[in-house]
Amino acid sequence: MLDKVPAASLTLDDVIAAHERIAPYVHRTPVLTSSYLNELTGAELFFKCENFQKAGAFKVRGACNAVFGLSDEMAKRGVATHSSGNHALSLSYAAGRRGIPCHVVMPRTAPEAKKAAVRGYGGQITECEPSTTSREAVFAEVEARTGAEFVHPYNDPRVICGQATCSRELLDQVAGLDAVIAPIGGGGMVSGTCLTLSNIAPEMEIYAAEPEQADDAYRSFKAGHIIADDAPETIADGLKVPLKDNTWHFVSNHVTDILTASEEEIIDAMKLTWQRMKIVIEASCAVPLATILKNPEVFRGKRVGVIITGGNVDMNKLPWIEG
Amino acid sequence: MLDKVPAASLTLDDVIAAHERIAPYVHRTPVLTSSYLNELTGAELFFKCENFQKAGAFKVRGACNAVFGLSDEMAKRGVATHSSGNHALSLSYAAGRRGIPCHVVMPRTAPEAKKAAVRGYGGQITECEPSTTSREAVFAEVEARTGAEFVHPYNDPRVICGQATCSRELLDQVAGLDAVIAPIGGGGMVSGTCLTLSNIAPEMEIYAAEPEQADDAYRSFKAGHIIADDAPETIADGLKVPLKDNTWHFVSNHVTDILTASEEEIIDAMKLTWQRMKIVIEASCAVPLATILKNPEVFRGKRVGVIITGGNVDMNKLPWIEG
Numbered sequence: 001m002l003d004k005v006p007a008a009s010l011t012l013d014d015v016i017a018a019h020e021r022i023a024p025y026v027h028r029t030p031v032l033t034s035s036y037l038n039e040l041t042g043a044e045l046f047f048k049c050e051n052f053q054k055a056g057a058f059k060v061r062g063a064c065n066a067v068f069g070l071s072d073e074m075a076k077r078g079v080a081t082h083s084s085g086n087h088a089l090s091l092s093y094a095a096g097r098r099g100i101p102c103h104v105v106m107p108r109t110a111p112e113a114k115k116a117a118v119r120g121y122g123g124q125i126t127e128c129e130p131s132t133t134s135r136e137a138v139f140a141e142v143e144a145r146t147g148a149e150f151v152h153p154y155n156d157p158r159v160i161c162g163q164a165t166c167s168r169e170l171l172d173q174v175a176g177l178d179a180v181i182a183p184i185g186g187g188g189m190v191s192g193t194c195l196t197l198s199n200i201a202p203e204m205e206i207y208a209a210e211p212e213q214a215d216d217a218y219r220s221f222k223a224g225h226i227i228a229d230d231a232p233e234t235i236a237d238g239l240k241v242p243l244k245d246n247t248w249h250f251v252s253n254h255v256t257d258i259l260t261a262s263e264e265e266i267i268d269a270m271k272l273t274w275q276r277m278k279i280v281i282e283a284s285c286a287v288p289l290a291t292i293l294k295n296p297e298v299f300r301g302k303r304v305g306v307i308i309t310g311g312n313v314d315m316n317k318l319p320w321i322e323g
Numbered sequence: 324m325l326d327k328v329p330a331a332s333l334t335l336d337d338v339i340a341a342h343e344r345i346a347p348y349v350h351r352t353p354v355l356t357s358s359y360l361n362e363l364t365g366a367e368l369f370f371k372c373e374n375f376q377k378a379g380a381f382k383v384r385g386a387c388n389a390v391f392g393l394s395d396e397m398a399k400r401g402v403a404t405h406s407s408g409n410h411a412l413s414l415s416y417a418a419g420r421r422g423i424p425c426h427v428v429m430p431r432t433a434p435e436a437k438k439a440a441v442r443g444y445g446g447q448i449t450e451c452e453p454s455t456t457s458r459e460a461v462f463a464e465v466e467a468r469t470g471a472e473f474v475h476p477y478n479d480p481r482v483i484c485g486q487a488t489c490s491r492e493l494l495d496q497v498a499g500l501d502a503v504i505a506p507i508g509g510g511g512m513v514s515g516t517c518l519t520l521s522n523i524a525p526e527m528e529i530y531a532a533e534p535e536q537a538d539d540a541y542r543s544f545k546a547g548h549i550i551a552d553d554a555p556e557t558i559a560d561g562l563k564v565p566l567k568d569n570t571w572h573f574v575s576n577h578v579t580d581i582l583t584a585s586e587e588e589i590i591d592a593m594k595l596t597w598q599r600m601k602i603v604i605e606a607s608c609a610v611p612l613a614t615i616l617k618n619p620e621v622f623r624g625k626r627v628g629v630i631i632t633g634g635n636v637d638m639n640k641l642p643w644i645e646g
Contacts, residue, residue, distance in 0.1 A: 052600075278604075280602065315594055
């Protein structure tokens with residue numbers, strides 16, 4: 001069984017063990033490049049395509065690490081979580097692969113496509129209001145009722161360790177990176193990136209990209225302590241949640257800078273990626289490209305790994321088309 | 324200089340020479356799979372992703388083979404073509420790489436995104452009406468005025484030979500295929516596939532997929548001679564053109580069968596591919612998947628190469644969303 005150690009004590013060995021544990025259940029995703037976007041930004045961009053990942057997002061890495069690290073005794077009672085979407089899909093997928101129940105608390109406003117996919121993987125949904133407060137209250141009830149093991153979408157060392165396998169692969173796939181950039185919501189992917197890079201490539205810059213309209217991580221970073229907003233509104237619906245102690249540990253110690261982009265810049269970058277790279281990405285994963293386009297001086301001449309975190313989009317509601 | 328030999332006398336050596344000639348200018352595109360679509364179809368599908376190709380489509384292979392096979396003397400006067408879209412982009416791209424002019428006759432109804440992209444690559448557009456008759460008349464005038472070398476979008480052995488490099492790569496990337504399926508319009512990609520497979524893997528089945536609403540190749544195949552329609556209407560706008568003598572040679576001699584799909588089936592398969600595979604593909608390249616879903620008994624249990632021909636889509640006009 002995988003111990004639930006404090007995030008601060010996680011080591012590279014934990015990442016390597018996680019990578020071996022999850023390998024049978026996740027894809028080694030490809031890295032794509034675009035000469036058009038390189039020309040446009042003046043940087044060399046390497047897109048780590050977790051939109052091609054199992055269940056459509058990187059979150060399956062952390063979910064699988066948590067689920068397959070459970071003792072048989074704990075696994076029997078299943079797992080439970082609250083999530084704005086991709087962690088819910090991923091935990092349902094992981095639980096399904098292990099053959100155990102998965103209980104999910106989701107905001108009633110979450111995209112229908114994501115709810116249907118959670119059910120498709122066998123997850124059992126309980127709806128809450130779209131606020132952090134409501135989500136936590138409803139979840140407490142579900143947890144007490146089922147006795148399932150709580151796997152937090154990001155503030156769980158087992159999850160952070162799973163997400164860390166993504167940048168470990170990226171470093172193996174692309175030599176000589178100067179920087180890595182990933183979107184930041186609760187900070188799970190960014191924390192995983194920090195865990196890997198601070199151990200393997202401590203000189204590499206780590207940028208986090210956040211919507212202006214949900215810029216609590218940016219303000220936390222500048223203030224030196226966690227600032228949490230309740231229910232911010234942004235098209236990047238995976239990035240509405242606040243930092244927590246375990247992710248704050250990594251963000252405050254290892255992140256080079258946090259950059260922000262407006263809703264319009266995010267939508268433009270999302271559409272541009274679909275159009276030029278021919279890949280389907282969520283609004284959340286367009287935030288890094290939006291900030292690169294907005295801050296060319298930060299990235300010009302650098303080799304930059306860009307984590308494309310997921311591709312689960314409601315195809316009937318694209319933000320640049322009036323529905 | 325590359326001789327313009329009759330299509331019937333093309334050999335595997337011509338394909339290999341084409342592959343070497345175009346290698347510096349085109350991508351070796353990846354092959355993607357989807358466990359969801361495998362389960363849905365009962366077949367093992369291997370998607371050869373020419374939507375990730377330079378200029379967004381396989382057509383750049385044939386265009387580069389023609390352009391880089393020209394003598395310096397001929398190249399000086401440039402190249403010219405008529406095309407419903409991707410060949411225009413591709414020839415403009417190839418000509419740009421060689422630094423020679425490219426004249427393009429395009430239907431005025433072609434997607435704005437494609438016209439803008441042709442101009443972006445330096446192609447010079449003359450518009451015609453959206454019918455084969457008008458296109459050929461306008462083109463004759465352009466050709467006479469410029470003296471440019473005509474590179475037909477598909478009925479040109481140099482082009483067929485270039486397209487043949489796609490299935491040569493696919494066979495190198497995936498072992499033990501039972502069949503390959505590609506969309507058919509004028510038949511350039513299907514002819515190239517026939518050229519490669521009849522030489523390397525003559526036992527492999529070759530399917531062509533066509534919209535019901537532009538099923539001239541299907542009717543030609545059944546009748547045993549070319550039947551051409553003027554200006555058929557289909558969402559698969561790359562597949563409106565008729566077979567010609569050089570492509571008919573390959574289609575009539577080597578194709579196993581031609582399957583058709585309705586507009587609704589094509590749009591459903593297109594949306595399904597975006598949603599589950601997270602890739603942007605044109606309606607034209609959704610036709611093969613639509614026919615596989617419609618004829619499961621033909622493909623069940625087989626390893627099938629599916630050529631995704633291109634990803635140049637007008638993002639403001641998606642067929643499943645009312646604009």
